[in-house]
Amino acid sequence: MKFGLYLPNFGPYGDACVLAELAVLAEEAGWDGFFLWDHLTRYWPTNVADVWVSMSAIAARTQRIRFGALVTPLARRRPWKVAREAVTLDQLSNGRLILGVGLGSGGGADVEWGNFNEEMDLKKRAVMLDEGLEIINGLWSGEPFLFDGQHYHVKESSFLPTPQQQPRIPVWVAGNWPHKAPFRRMARWDGMIPQTNPAVDDDIDELQQAIQFTLSERTSPQPFDVAYSLSPTQAQEPQRYTAVGVTWLLVQLYPTHFGADWKSDWPLEQMRAYLQAGPPEE
Template identity: 40%
Template sequence: MRYGFILPGTDIWTAPEMAVEAEAAGWDGVFIPDSISIDTAGYPAGPNYDTWIVLALMAMRTERVTLGPMLAAISRRRPWKLARETMTLDHLSHGRFVLPVGLGAATDDAGFYKVGEEMSARGRAQLMDECLDILNGAWSSELFAHDGEQYHVQSMKLLPATIQRPRIPVWVVGAWPRQKSMQRVLNWDGIIPQKMGGGDNPMTPDDIRAIKSYVEANRQHSTPFDIIWEGETPGDDPERAAAMVQPWQDAGITWWMESRWTSNSPQEVLARIKQGPPAAI
């Protein structure tokens, strides 16, 4: 069981320092949003710098923690450029980079609906699947090609290979129990679960157990597989924090992500980081 911290913004000045503090406080990972321009209520206002540049600064300032976006909306990125950026982060971090991916908050992020990006869920899913296929080939350092509906890549090779083998771990948002979404998850290295319907039908530890059983029964790869869940725990009450996490750990999650999406105070975020992860009972 590992503990990550999701920073609520990508401030170029504070994110690297917060990553250093998180490493010192015993967190196992630090993650930042991948948004172009958030345009909705409920999210902290403030500067948003480029995700990949900020992650590079975080990689250079830390030695142990896992780093990544939470999560990357890769349907709006050129796969061959993204391959180069992620490979570089893998090298800068000496193999500590992971790539969580999803369709993106298209209706909330002006980097979708104000600039003419694909808005339909089906279209974004197709772009994401083809992008992942290209990334997998590009990271290998071997010749690869791709001929899809959205992207066409002639036989080419990108060097160097990623440090992590067989590839940079990819965590995919999976809508449980939607078959098509879960089939996609089985091809990669982790799931960020969402429950179909959401709202009045939230995810429960029993759902996590069902997901874990489904993956164990159907996944063909022998590489490690992570189940990621996020929440907010009180840093000033370790016993209560541990009790909140325990049911999810018992159900089978491998990462607890401490999230502070609605906090607009860097001081509050830093204070929670310094209090350390909610170690399970």
């Protein structure tokens, strides 16, 4: 089991310098991963940091800890730009980047998609996600690559250098259970970021179903990660999650853990104290 921190990129965290400082402290405290939400704006006024610029600062200031954006909604990005940025971060960090992707189907769709005339149809976004991943993977190969899809078209192009990580930078895909399509997509890549029913207090059964379904769809013999986010209280029992196949526990602190409103200042100082105490014990 590996343990990571899962932080927003807004509010008091909406500062690349703060995020890089926290990543350094997390590495010193023995955490395995440092992962960020990827938002452009929020539906209330607050500071927001660009996640990909912030990850450059994290890559430059740390030596060991894995990091990534969980998740980047690929449909609002140019896949060839993501391919180039990811390889550069992979090289800068000596092979520590993880690429997390998804549809971007969570809260804030109006302000993050509609306000900027981005694609609102989730079915179209799903096609864009699949095409985008195929393009990114093809460009990472370093070989001449071309693509002709519904949404994207690439004339023969070659991207160098290739990623330091081989056979590629790990790609983790997010999705909401019990919808099966995103979990079939997860099975084709290197890891999964499942989200289960938030109304269920103890979602271990749903989580196990999601993992078992995804693994049943796998055809590759390559290693496969399962990253699951939870509260500090849930993280005190990591063996429950190990037993159902989770390989990464990602701990996040919400304002509601401290009796605050969702839009209130996120608990930066509590997060700093929590991460400096080190990861949970198995």
